[in-house]
Amino acid sequence: KAGVTQTPRYLIKTRGQQVTLSCSPISGHRSVSWYQQTPGQGLQFLFEYFSETQRNKGNFPGRFSGRQFSNSRSEMNVSTLELGDSALYLCASSLAGGREKLFFGSGTQLSVL
Amino acid sequence: GENVEQHPSTLSVQEGDSAVIKCTYSDSASNYFPWYKQELGKRPQLIIDIRSNVGEKKDQRIAVTLNKTAKHFSLHITETQPEDSAVYFCAASGGKTGGGADGLTFGKGTHLIIQP
Numbered sequence: 338k339a340g341v342t343q344t345p346r347y348l349i350k351t352r353g354q355q356v357t358l359s360c361s362p363i364s365g366h367r368s369v370s371w372y373q374q375t376p377g378q379g380l381q382f383l384f385e386y387f388s389e390t391q392r393n394k395g396n397f398p399g400r401f402s403g404r405q406f407s408n409s410r411s412e413m414n415v416s417t418l419e420l421g422d423s424a425l426y427l428c429a430s431s432l433a434g435g436r437e438k439l440f441f442g443s444g445t446q447l448s449v450l
Numbered sequence: 451g452e453n454v455e456q457h458p459s460t461l462s463v464q465e466g467d468s469a470v471i472k473c474t475y476s477d478s479a480s481n482y483f484p485w486y487k488q489e490l491g492k493r494p495q496l497i498i499d500i501r502s503n504v505g506e507k508k509d510q511r512i513a514v515t516l517n518k519t520a521k522h523f524s525l526h527i528t529e530t531q532p533e534d535s536a537v538y539f540c541a542a543s544g545g546k547t548g549g550g551a552d553g554l555t556f557g558k559g560t561h562l563i564i565q566p
Contacts, residue, residue, distance in 0.1 A: 370553060380494070380539060382553030393553045396451070427493070436482055436543040436554050441493040 341442035355416040362430030369411040385435040452477040456557025473540035480544040
């Protein structure tokens with residue numbers, strides 16, 4: 338069974354631009370969560386989607402948004418990029434529910450210049 | 451919201467010795483506590499998890515203990531091996547009013563170094 342797939346693997350953007358990241362969960366997993374990982378703040382929860390609905394949201398500004406499609410694939414969008422948005426963005430899928438038995442993807446490394 | 455503190459930030463042990471990593475949480479409503487291992491350049495992987503109705507759980511060389519009264523939980527690795535070298539993250543999550551569950555709040559991580 339294929340694991341969680343995230344694309345692209347690396348992204349370089351400039352301040353003010355917007356970016357869209359993609360995540361394909363493990364087949365059969367309906368829950369997709371997104372996390373931001375930085376050396377200073379560690380892993381921080383962004384949001385979780387289940388059956389195309391946002392079920393949970395972390396403490397990030399409205400510039401961070403997401404959606405989930407009927408095939409459970411998810412996208413995350415960051416608008417008006419800031420230098421501080423540079424991070425590894427990890428997507429995780431789960432069969433049991435948004436917080437349990439998470440399977441993480443390899444992440445998208447975003448650099449904002 | 452929930453706050454998770456993790457100690458130590460770096461832990462160096464001799465191969466074959468035991469390692470203990472400790473975490474404390476702030477929200478008494480938290481009821482799910484997983485531990486993830488992240489090797490350098492790789493994705494985090496779940497190694498063990500525990501619910502608040504259980505005090506201890508063991509899986510081969512790995513065990514987790516939970517003290518709800520003190521709001522802390524610990525990861526114990528016995529007979530450490532070189533492949534145990536990684537960053538370990540604890541996390542906590544609680545229930546939500548009206549059902550469902552919060553996302554995970556992670557500790558800042560512990561870099562475990564196994565000395566040969």
